[in-house]
Amino acid sequence: MARVIPDIDFLQTETPVEQAPLLTPETNTGKGRKLFIESYGCQMNFADSEIVASIMHENGFDTTDSAEKADLIFLNTCAIRENAEQKIRHRLNHLRGLKRRKPGLVVGVLGCMAERLKTKLLEEEQMVDMVVGPDSYRDLPNLVGTVDAGDKGVNVFLSREETYADISPVRLNSNGVTAFISIMRGCDNMCSFCVVPYTRGRERSRDVHSILNEAKNLFNQGYREVTLLGQNVDSYKWTPENGTSESLVNFAGLLDQVAQINPDLRVRFSTSHPKDITDEVLLTMKKHDNICNYVHLPAQSGNSRILKLMNRTYDREWYLGRVAAIRRILGDECGLSTDMIVGFCSETEEEHGDSLSLMKLVDYDFGYLFSYSERPNTLAAKKFSDDIPEDVKLRRLQEIIAIHRESAHSRNQKHVGKVHKVLVEGVSKRSDKQLYGRNDQNAVVVFDREDFQSGQYVNVLVSSSTGGTLIGKAIKQETSNS
């Protein structure tokens, strides 16, 4: 399939000069008021907070890194499991005290929990002033105006088109080296356990030019790694208006274009769906050294009956076939990770055993392991009974964690004695005499600081590993001058 990008050759395009927004009395809702944004949940939510910051800046608000100093506090929330929402409830409880001390303080709940609960959240948490869903962030300044006028600000409209493609995110808590780029929004998959299709709406892909420009701008600002984000990146597809199937850009095509921006720009992506990840994507990864050798491929379960109930649309054999394709095309060194849910409706001990055996077979580098949490109104909540007792779920979770630890440990051991190209992200938390970064497979590597700096690539000989971190020493000067 041809993947011609019409109209512009992004590699030739000059980076537009960032200009301070021109504020008029109409757009200056903020009047320099200070906004504190707190993000929860997945990387997409963190990326969204940067879009929110950009929209608010353009309307005269400043951001602050302290809740105490803020005039507005936005919680960008997650609804994926019940405990994610409980965390927000606790936070709101805490903020109630702050609001008492500071009566003008505006508290907004944004993101997936806002979208799930809508105005019900205002009834339950009366100190909340704004409830704003993930597709309504352009309306935020206006909604603050509504709150200024003494009302509650609510917008939970879900769009079929919104991708915020034209908004240049303001990087928050940035290390200046790695950044997220949202390439699509929403999800059409309807996995039976999952709330995301209800909180984020229909799947839509962002204009390829805006993605490439964002990546190129980041590189020019000194960033050296971008992570392309979507709930199911393999179903990325973008066609220009009036375009033909010839001009369709799929995920492999997008990856190829982003990788060409500069060999010193590392490219990562998440999340791949086992039903959709193609050999074309894997071959594109192989073609470019700067596309990291790491795939996050959530299995959710190792048992075909449970996968069917989960509506994942693949079975155990299909999943293992995709892992075999990764190993065939990218080799054993390719980093692999999964998400697993234990204790899904009606899961027997034997079926749980299939998840354990899948974990052993695949030998993952990283695993995000959860016990099933029923979410209201999902297909599973409507059709099945959440019938696995909490203590059984907990025991199954401990079992899967134990098996995963063994894999992660043995995978880490394989890195020992080898030289890894590490992109330095900053000073290690444990000692300011050490730096940390990640290798191609996404493992964290710590080594002596010497004269190295953030944003440099350093060849590190790994000598040991502790608790998931690789320890080593730089063997020569940086491999590139970036």
Ligand code: SAH
């Ligand atoms: N789009 C990604 C997943 C995003 S949600 C994918 O398809 O893999 C992140 C993870 O949360 C999921 O992979 C799943 O493992 C977990 N999760 C989602 N809903 C859950 C629920 N109701 N209970 C427990 N874990 C859940």
Ligand code: SF4
């Ligand atoms: Fe949820 Fe499934 Fe979509 Fe992932 S692919 S966000 S698990 S519905």
Ligand code: F3S
């Ligand atoms: Fe949570 Fe929403 Fe992400 S539910 S995991 S923040 S898409």
